[in-house]
Amino acid sequence: MYGCELRDDGSTRGYWQYGYDGKDFVALDTERWVYYPLTDQAQVTAQRWNSPELRVGERNKNYLETDCIPWIRKYLEYGKEELERRVRPEVKVSDQTVNGVTKLHCQVYGFYPRDVDVKWQKNGIDVPSYEAKHVFPNSDGTYQIRVTVEVPAEDREGHSCHVDHASLDQQLTVRWEPQSSSNTLWIVIGVLAGVIAIAAVGFIIWRKRSGKKKNYAQTNTSDKDGS
Template sequence: MRGFLLFLLLLIVGVSGVYSGHLLQYYYTAVTVPGHGLPEFSIIAYVDGIEIARYSSDVGRMVPVAPWMERLDPEYWERNTQRCRGNEAVSKHNVKTLMTRFNHTGGYHSAQWMYGCELRAEGTIKSYMQLGYDGKDFLALDTERWLYYPLLYQAQVTAQRWNSQELLQWERAKNYLESMCTDWLRKYLEYGKEELERRVRPKVKISDQTINGVIKLHCQVYRFHPRDVDVNWQKNGIDVPSYEAKHVFPNSDGTYQIRVTVEIPAEDREGHSCHVDHASLEEILIVKWEPQSSSNTLWIVIGVVLGGVTAIAAAGFIIWRKRLMLEAPL
């Protein structure tokens, strides 16, 4: 269970990389047994990785999360509440259908639905839509051919139904993703312009550990905004590959953090530096590793990371990787 929730968290926060466009994302989650901070059904909306609104079966209403979303009129919230309630009923039905497909008769199971649209800096639009079951990819929409394709054998029936001329589920998805999604993204960007466009310069701490003759170099980059960042280790100007995935985590103050770690031989103690590229910087920030640096910094870093994870968990473990009733019975 713990590993599954971490999997959901990583899908939300995403992988690092400097990004110059804007992204609107929705995450639906329906579970068979509520608990562990997760309601029976929830919908979370994000703009550029910032949570802007949410709906949960516990509350029964779509409510603003980002302060600037409170500027939308009451009719907006009532309209979306009704649509969320409709999606809640469909999602609960889909969980039961998926359990049948996988011959599951009880226990904890989940269905996750995620979709979104991206306005890229060069003016192009990219979108996606995907369904998952128990943390695994189940079904995805090809947004070039506008066809659903199964990612598991049990998804073939759904793909055939949703691609059929009778249901036209792909057409509803296409209309939403190519038009309404980007229209609303532009509106949200205007409402939240001050917050979304603010630039906060990252802070950087370097630490090291020596274990069994191998040195681990940690580059902790924290308290930066916006979310997207590129962090790499180099030795004398040549990239040193990281042995672990690069994940950006949110802080409680609306900023972000990331730690990038590499392993080097104990005798290799010269020429290493951490390179940080971020929208708030006029040029790449370079911090050199000094071998005599204290390892106490590592414990500070770990505390910051775990604090970010805890904050997400307390918020409700949100999800896996409307305006419309986009989700249909499976």
């Protein structure tokens, strides 16, 4: 196994290691460019590779420094647009109450790249999620995730969803506002009032149409009697 790394600060690192029979065997010291044994059985091999006649480590050094790093830079340039792509997430919080237990859902969607940290907190303290966190792909190349926690009926205040992502300058926080019973009552009253108003308008229209038909029938009857 061998390769090289190009870090964000511009520094580089190379590695070259061999295994045998499922175990590490010898590895390259990238400061002295010599191989060192990882097992007793590898000592003879390491000595032979480090001999002046072979100098295997020096040859590997040339590849890691001369070929490997330039290839990484070239591939990074090819994929620069995709690697630097950033799409901010959309966040929606909702609740669902079943059998007296309230579940809070934090739906985070439309973000890129894939790595994201989503969690629920209550007054600044993390609330563990009872569901595994899975990130799913969208058809447009972005991703989505949903994190759910259970909230006791007597402990509903102070919950918020927190999202960390590479596209954000700072953590995104969305508070969950529990709906009070009074608000629910007013919503029900509003819906009922709307239904009653629609029914009343319909009844008035029906009465007017019925009255016109009755007057028309009476007029036709009078005309026939007169003739």
